[in-house]
Amino acid sequence: MLEVRGISVAYGALSAVRNLSMTVADGAIVSLIGSNGAGKTTTMKAIIGLKAVSSGEIYLDGERVEGVPASQRVGRGIALSPEGRRVFPQMSVLDNLLVGAYSQRDAAQQRKTLDQIYGYFPRLVERRSQMAGSLSGGEQQMVAIGRALMARPRLLLLDEPSLGLAPIIVDEIARIIVEINRDIGMSIILVEQNAKLALNLCNEAFVLETGAVALSGKGKELLASDYVRRAYLGI
Amino acid sequence: MSMDFILAQTVVNGLMVGMIYVLMAIGFTMVFGIMRIVNFAHGEFYMIGAFLFAILYGSNGMPFAVSVLLAIGATALLGLLMERVVFRRFRGNELNGMIASVGVALILQNSALLLWGSSARTVPPVVSGVLSVGGIVFPWSRLVVIIGAIVAVVSLNLLIGHTRIGRAMRAVAQDSEIAQVQGIRVDVIFPAAFVLGVSLAAFAGVLMAPVLSVSPFIGLAPTLKAFVIVVIGGLGSVPGAVVGGLLIGLIESFAGTFVSASLSEILQFLVVIGVVLLRPQGLLGRKEREA
Numbered sequence A: 001m002l003e004v005r006g007i008s009v010a011y012g013a014l015s016a017v018r019n020l021s022m023t024v025a026d027g028a029i030v031s032l033i034g035s036n037g038a039g040k041t042t043t044m045k046a047i048i049g050l051k052a053v054s055s056g057e058i059y060l061d062g063e064r065v066e067g068v069p070a071s072q073r074v075g076r077g078i079a080l081s082p083e084g085r086r087v088f089p090q091m092s093v094l095d096n097l098l099v100g101a102y103s104q105r106d107a108a109q110q111r112k113t114l115d116q117i118y119g120y121f122p123r124l125v126e127r128r129s130q131m132a133g134s135l136s137g138g139e140q141q142m143v144a145i146g147r148a149l150m151a152r153p154r155l156l157l158l159d160e161p162s163l164g165l166a167p168i169i170v171d172e173i174a175r176i177i178v179e180i181n182r183d184i185g186m187s188i189i190l191v192e193q194n195a196k197l198a199l200n201l202c203n204e205a206f207v208l209e210t211g212a213v214a215l216s217g218k219g220k221e222l223l224a225s226d227y228v229r230r231a232y233l234g235i
Numbered sequence B: 001m002s003m004d005f006i007l008a009q010t011v012v013n014g015l016m017v018g019m020i021y022v023l024m025a026i027g028f029t030m031v032f033g034i035m036r037i038v039n040f041a042h043g044e045f046y047m048i049g050a051f052l053f054a055i056l057y058g059s060n061g062m063p064f065a066v067s068v069l070l071a072i073g074a075t076a077l078l079g080l081l082m083e084r085v086v087f088r089r090f091r092g093n094e095l096n097g098m099i100a101s102v103g104v105a106l107i108l109q110n111s112a113l114l115l116w117g118s119s120a121r122t123v124p125p126v127v128s129g130v131l132s133v134g135g136i137v138f139p140w141s142r143l144v145v146i147i148g149a150i151v152a153v154v155s156l157n158l159l160i161g162h163t164r165i166g167r168a169m170r171a172v173a174q175d176s177e178i179a180q181v182q183g184i185r186v187d188v189i190f191p192a193a194f195v196l197g198v199s200l201a202a203f204a205g206v207l208m209a210p211v212l213s214v215s216p217f218i219g220l221a222p223t224l225k226a227f228v229i230v231v232i233g234g235l236g237s238v239p240g241a242v243v244g245g246l247l248i249g250l251i252e253s254f255a256g257t258f259v260s261a262s263l264s265e266i267l268q269f270l271v272v273i274g275v276v277l278l279r280p281q282g283l284l285g286r287k288e289r290e291a
Helices: A040-048 A070-076 A093-100 A107-120 A137-149 A167-184 A195-201 A219-224 A226-231 B003-035 B042-059 B064-085 B094-116 B140-162 B164-174 B176-181 B186-208 B220-233 B238-258 B261-278
Strands: A002-011 A014-024 A029-033 A055-060 A078-081 A155-159 A187-192 A204-209 A212-218 B130-133 B136-139
Touching: A002 A040, A014 A029, A014 A040, A014 A055, A014 A212, A029 A040, A029 A167, A029 A195, A040 A078, A040 A155, A040 A187, A070 A078, A070 B176, A078 A137, A093 A107, A093 A137, A093 B164, A107 A137, A107 A167, A137 A155, A137 A167, A167 A187, A167 A195, A187 A195, A195 A219, A204 A219, A212 A219, A219 A226, B003 B042, B003 B136, B003 B140, B003 B164, B003 B186, B003 B220, B003 B238, B042 B064, B042 B094, B042 B186, B042 B220, B064 B186, B094 B220, B130 B140, B136 B140, B140 B164, B140 B186, B140 B238, B164 B176, B164 B186, B176 B186, B220 B238, B220 B261, B238 B261
Parallel strands: A029 A187, A029 A204, A078 A155, A155 A187
Antiparallel strands: A002 A014, A002 A055, A204 A212, B130 B136
């Protein structure tokens, strides 16, 4: 599905990601964990095209995409639910979702996807004409994920979906992530500070430290690793 | 003249001027909301729209509808050119964009002066006669301006509120980075919004040309009014532009009729100062979020 080959990304003189490589198999959930500033969000931004790579390549289904502008990557099948949710605050929930379908012009298909998303997040049905900015954090997270799903991506990037949410909402979001992956076979990259959640959900995980991959492996294996337990799980 | 007659005239004048201001302010606020540019050349597009209409319809006797479409179309093209050459370089750079827009205003105004001379032109009325309601008469020439402006505002609202490109414009105004990730090309949305704003200004100029006279200097006042209205209504707020525009139009008309034109200016700016002191985000504006 996705292969990232030795990318480096810098903010001015400050290097945020150094020679990072990772692969995401078709239908897999891959987690990126690491502390603040480890380069998780920067990696996501490089994959979606919001941040240019200074070196390295990104292959989507075997085709190089690192030069494709962000606005055209969604058409190639990648969608992002960004860190901090970033819903359009002064637009209704429905309009937020419809903007997510900007790259999908088929109205019948849009309807179908919308129904599907309302199926995952029934709460959004009642909220559909409310301004997204007036929703609770959990509901905004649902809008952000729903908006990304409206593009019918094959690869979904979820950046910190649990950030600032009550545990019960985190459970609900986690359940839906698994459901989406299982139902549609959508590949997912999950960035999380909540390492336990991320490692439990994923097939494979990459631990980032200071912009590079420090460790990778199956989620369950990393959960058992002493290093990860000490550094990220506080056990 | 009876009091009823004067009152009715004053209301109609206030609404007419107010609706023109609404058209101006909406375009002004849209360009700011989406491109973050305070466009002090906005009124020059009003002036050019009015001039082109005066030449096509007034001097050359072309059919009304053709003159309207050509005047707006040509002004829109000029707007597109200005966006390409000047404004897109200043996107998001509020101070430099504002200074550049003053430069553009001077260039457009002086080009009009060179091309068309300084003398004022009049345009023959598009409609004549009056509408009589319960003994009070309203001249059609003014009602047409009000109706035309309402039609434009309603159409714009439908476009912004219910179409794919309208949603895209709102998305870009609210978070342009995240809008791009949805597949929206900001390099298409910016000029589209600019041209839309300019077209509204040109349409306002076309509507006003037969009511007032046309000269290269008529653009400044509507620019300042648009700025004032947007401050009153709230920067980036379309409903705020409607409320602010009608308020300023009615103040202008009532104070001008019953006291004096200078009082009307004083009152308008007192309203502005009051709003800035008591509700800095404008009547219907939202507080800027801390970045």
